[in-house]
Amino acid sequence: MVAVFVIMFVGALGVVWALNTGSEVLARAEPDHEVTAELSEPIGKDLTFLLVGSDSREGMEDLTFFGPAGGERGDVIMLVRLDATSGEARLLSVPRDLWVEIPGHGEDKINAAFAYGGPSLMVQTIRENLGIEVNHYVEVDFVGFIEMVDELGGIEMTFPNPARDLKSGLNIEAGPQVLDGDQTLAFARSRSYEEYRGERWVSVDASDLGRANRQQQVVRAILSQLKSPASIAEAGEIAGSMAENMTIDGHLAAASIGTLAWDFRGVLGGGIAGQTLPVYGDTVGGASVVRADEPEAAATIDGFLTGLLTTNQGPIRVQVLNGNGVDGAAGEMSDRLAEAGYEIAGVGNADERDFSITTVLVPEGSHAGEEIIGQLGFGVVRYGAVDNGYDAIVIVGSDAS
Numbered sequence: 534m535v536a537v538f539v540i541m542f543v544g545a546l547g548v549v550w551a552l553n554t555g556s557e558v559l560a561r562a563e564p565d566h567e568v569t570a571e572l573s574e575p576i577g578k579d580l581t582f583l584l585v586g587s588d589s590r591e592g593m594e595d596l597t598f599f600g601p602a603g604g605e606r607g608d609v610i611m612l613v614r615l616d617a618t619s620g621e622a623r624l625l626s627v628p629r630d631l632w633v634e635i636p637g638h639g640e641d642k643i644n645a646a647f648a649y650g651g652p653s654l655m656v657q658t659i660r661e662n663l664g665i666e667v668n669h670y671v672e673v674d675f676v677g678f679i680e681m682v683d684e685l686g687g688i689e690m691t692f693p694n695p696a697r698d699l700k701s702g703l704n705i706e707a708g709p710q711v712l713d714g715d716q717t718l719a720f721a722r723s724r725s726y727e728e729y730r731g732e733r734w735v736s737v738d739a740s741d742l743g744r745a746n747r748q749q750q751v752v753r754a755i756l757s758q759l760k761s762p763a764s765i766a767e768a769g770e771i772a773g774s775m776a777e778n779m780t781i782d783g784h785l786a787a788a789s790i791g792t793l794a795w796d797f798r799g800v801l802g803g804g805i806a807g808q809t810l811p812v813y814g815d816t817v818g819g820a821s822v823v824r825a826d827e828p829e830a831a832a833t834i835d836g837f838l839t840g841l842l843t844t845n846q847g848p849i850r851v852q853v854l855n856g857n858g859v860d861g862a863a864g865e866m867s868d869r870l871a872e873a874g875y876e877i878a879g880v881g882n883a884d885e886r887d888f889s890i891t892t893v894l895v896p897e898g899s900h901a902g903e904e905i906i907g908q909l910g911f912g913v914v915r916y917g918a919v920d921n922g923y924d925a926i927v928i929v930g931s932d933a934s
Contacts, residue, residue, distance in 0.1 A: 562779040564786040565670065568652035572782055573666035578617035581838075583656055583667045585610055585647065586721075587674040608675075608722070609748060610643065610655075612665060614837055624752065624807040624907070625837040626745035631812060632822040633662040642822060652780075663810075663834055670782040677778030678721075679714030684774045687711040688754040690720075693890060694730055698723040721751045741823065742809050746903065749807035753910045807907030808833055811900045829900055836904075840874070849901050849924045852879040856888030856928035866929045873908050878923055888930035894919055901925045909933075 575581075586609030610627040629644035635658050638649050646658040656667050673681070682688060689711055696705045703719035703726070705712070712720065724744045727734045738746065811830045812823035851870055855863035867877045891912035895902040901924045902914035911932050919926055 559776055559781065559786050561773055561776040562781045562786060564783050565652055565672075565780050566783040568656060568670045569783040571653045571656040571660075572668055572670065572784065573660075575668045580615045580617075580668045581665060582613040582615070582669045582671055583610075583659060584613060585652070585655060585670070585672045586678065587647070587672055608644070610659075611748065612659070612667075612837065616840060619840060621840055623837055623840065624749055625833070626748060626807070626809040627659075627663070628741040628745065628810065628812055628823050630741060630821065630823050631810070632815065632817060632824050633658060636661060640817075652782075665834065665838070669785045671785070672780040673778060675718060679718055680778050681775045682712070682714035682717045682755070684771055685755065685758050687713045688717055688751070688758050690750070690754050692728075694728040696720075696726065696728050697734070698725050698727065700725045717751060721748045723747060742812075742903070745809040746807075746906070749907060750910075752807070807910075808837065808904050809900075809907075810834070833900070833904075848874060848876040849904070850876045850878040850922065851905070852881070852923045852926045853877060854881050854883040854926060854928045856883040856886060856892070857931040857933065858886040859931075862929045862933060866927060866933060870905070870908070870927070875905070883928045888928055889932065891930040891933050892928045894926040894928070895924070899924065 608629065610629055612625040612627065614623040614625070615621075616623070627643060629642065631643040632640060633643045633646075635641050635643075635646045635649060636654065638645070641649075643658060643662070646655045650657075652670050652672060656670060659665055659667060689709060691709045692705050692707050695707050697703055698719065701719040701723045703716065703723050705716065705720070707729075722744070724739060724741060726737055726739050726743060726747070728737045729735075737743070811826040811833055813826045815822050815824050853863045853867045853870065863880050863882070867880050871877050891909065893902040893905050893912055893914050894917055895914060896916065896919050899916075902916075905925055905927060906912045906914055912927075912930070
């Protein structure tokens with residue numbers, strides 16, 4: 534899922550290597566020339582990638598947590614927008630159970646487009662249902678994802694409590710952990726996520742939306758790992774090995790990774806805003822599906838394309854409170870959110886000053902919390918009453934650097 538990011542970030546960090554030998558790296562990926570015909574020509578240097586995590590079990594020996602090996606669908610669907618002007622990267626996760634019109638096949642879950650017509654039909658379905666023009670296509674299957682993470686030496690993540698998912702095979706202790714490829718895949722695929730709290734296992738964000746948030750956490754963890762000195766020194770080897778685990782469109786296969794890395798080098802200095810398409814649950818023929826929740830879904834797509842995060846009434850209004858006792862913490866957080874396009878409607882101190890985790894309080898049904906957490910790259914969302922017309926209250930915890 535993060536193959537293109539991996540290569541571009543490593544390429545930009547190892548810029549001398551990238552400019553001299555980068556043109557050869559993407560040629561090591563498996564090209565898909567058929568999907569190229571469905572892709573749109575970019576306007577300027579801005580690029581939108583469709584990243585698909587295929588659920589192909591090919592090459593896997595242990596299928597305990599993956600089910601039968603037959604068939605192939607889009608297990609993960611993520612759009613990435615690289616903005617050359619601002620140097621920003623934005624992620625938009627599309628729930629795989631989204632009910633859409635698949636050209637030539639009627640209504641179905643969006644991940645079925647991959648099974649019906651492969652990458653070409655998936656790109657067409659995204660364009661006709663979400664109105665998003667796709668410039669490049671990247672695909673990674675389970676085995677490729679595992680090998681990419683292992684090539685990096687694993688990724689570092691911190692868990693506030695022991696976590697598990699009996700269906701995906703996740704089983705992690707509390708505290709800082711280094712996840713190998715198998716564990717990272719189990720975390721990214723988890724839809725029955727649980728944490729051990731108060732001497733019992735509690736379901737936490739056990740849904741497609743929670744799953745999308747976990748996938749975005751994995752993206753950030755991989756990018757953080759890439760900035761380590763060891764990764765920079767081994768830029769060429771890492772990028773080449775990862776390219777071998779990708780299927781990409783023909784135009785991307787012919788591109789110079791050095792040029793891409795240079796054009797989007799500004800992404801390295803900033804965060805990555807991640808959102809999930811707003812949806813609501815429904816059933817069709819007895820099967821559980823989700824539908825786009827309008828008008829919020831349209832506003833989210835517009836924000837993904839333009840970089841402007843808004844509600845129906847205007848910019849998202851945020852109150853920021855200091856919850857960690859560090860002088861200036863709320864002010865610094867306010868500046869960061871203001872730069873990202875949020876309206877700071879108030880700054881102050883929380884009643885409690887011992888928050889270990891940054892907490893975003895939003896009303897029930899609001900998607901603003903997920904947007905803010907995606908922008909920050911850390912924290913948790915809580916639902917409850919929000920006073921004074923705020924869209925969200927951000928309580929800064931000790932996890933904020």
